[in-house]
Amino acid sequence: MRSQQDWRIIDTEETALLSHHYQIADIIEKGPICTVYRAIHRNTSKTYTIKSIDVRKYNLAAGLSEKDIHKEVEICASLTHPFLCQLRDVIEGPNVVHMIFDYVEGSDICFEVVKRAGSGFVYSEAVASHYIRQLIEALQYMHSKNIVHRDIRPHNLLLSSKDNNASLKLRGSSIAIRLDTPDQKCPPGRVGIPHFMAPEVVANQDYDFQADMWSVGVLMYLLLSGKLPFTGSKEHVYECITEGKYSLHGSPWCYLSDAAKDLLTRLLTVDPKARFTAEQCLKHIWLADKTVPSRKHLNETVENIRQYNQRRKLKSNIIATVNNARWNKFPVYSFLSADSMPGGDACDSDCTQRGPEVSTSEDMVGVESVLSSLDQMAVLFDRSLVMDAATDDELQKALNDREFHEILLTNETLFEHIFSLLLPYKEIEPKLFGGWGRMDLE
Known part of the structure; x- marks a missing residue:
């Protein structure tokens, strides 16, 4: 159950106008610079999706400016197609921009x-x-x-x-x-x-x-x-x-x-x-x-997608935790994004790289190292990749990554489970196990 504060949106004149027309029902997504809500129009009782962008945080984020918000609004307003989410209204001010879209009931x-x-x-x-x-x-x-x-x-x-x-x-x-x-x-x-x-x-x-x-x-x-x-x-x-x-x-x-x-x-x-x-x-x-x-x-394929979704959920939860305001004070340019995270996607807003790559802040390096290793772990868990010559170098790099070794060694249960999967292939692909140094596979 969310607390009342979790539901609160930015208290501005723009939001007062929004609240006059719409009743906020719940949060769909919450990122470090914008939040997506489900809302009910007070007069028609029709459901809409509202994307609220905090202009101050947006301007402080790396590679972003207020002009980018205006470009997004202009592009969305010009598009009308049955397979596109349709923008219906915009409530804009110096502090926040609320973009009102048709509500889409299904998930990704x-x-x-x-x-x-x-x-x-x-x-x-x-x-x-x-x-x-x-x-x-x-x-x-x-x-x-x-x-x-x-x-x-x-x-x-x-x-x-x-x-x-x-x-x-x-x-x-x-x-x-x-x-x-x-x-x-x-x-x-x-x-x-x-x-x-x-x-x-x-x-x-x-x-x-x-x-x-x-x-x-x-x-x-x-x-x-x-x-x-x-x-x-x-x-x-x-x-x-x-x-x-x-x-x-x-x-x-x-x-x-x-x-x-x-x-x-x-x-x-x-x-x-x-x-x-x-x-x-x-x-x-x-x-x-x-x-x-x-x-x-x-x-x-469905089972593989299910596992892919689990990795995305894990990543999204970690990103949301690290980006929590209690951890990440202003400026927000250091918020953790998904551009180097496992799985290539996140179930979270504001995770797309928008410009030149920015070096990870010192307090985030450890988190990023652990998260980045999840993709390498997925390679080791995937039996089909072990037997596929086309991805042999991918597995070889994972096995020879010393930083990855250290992460595995801190978790003996995970380490033993991975090698219980790999051992059957030791006789078939012995070259894959050449770089593990002190790790005993016998």
């Missing part, structure tokens, strides 16, 4: 997949194709208006209702950018979540709408397999992205259709000029209206 797509599968709903290639098509239609519309979303990830993809046929809703335009012409490029800079960044973004090159299409490929990989194509330390993730190094071998890829894998490879193409556009994707056989992909339930 990965949580909905697991929840619905647990209730007997069949999750198949056909379902994944349905969602991907809706996402690409939304992006085609945004790109036609010269807008690059720049933050495609599960957290920003919601289902509109609890119904089984609920449509997808794309949100998260806080770092979207409008280009002056279709030929203009976005300025260099790593923006977004590392695991979903396009190679040209990682390489600090100019980029355009095609960066969004790469992110769609990462999301498609996740929805089909339940795993991210690029995992490990942030440096290793960046390296694999720039080289376009990912695996389509082993389970569940062995029983997924060739059509799905063909579209995936055309999206996860390093050269943005050769990468499929939104228009090209919508003509692909896997997304064509007359084509119905397999309706066979993807049980292994």
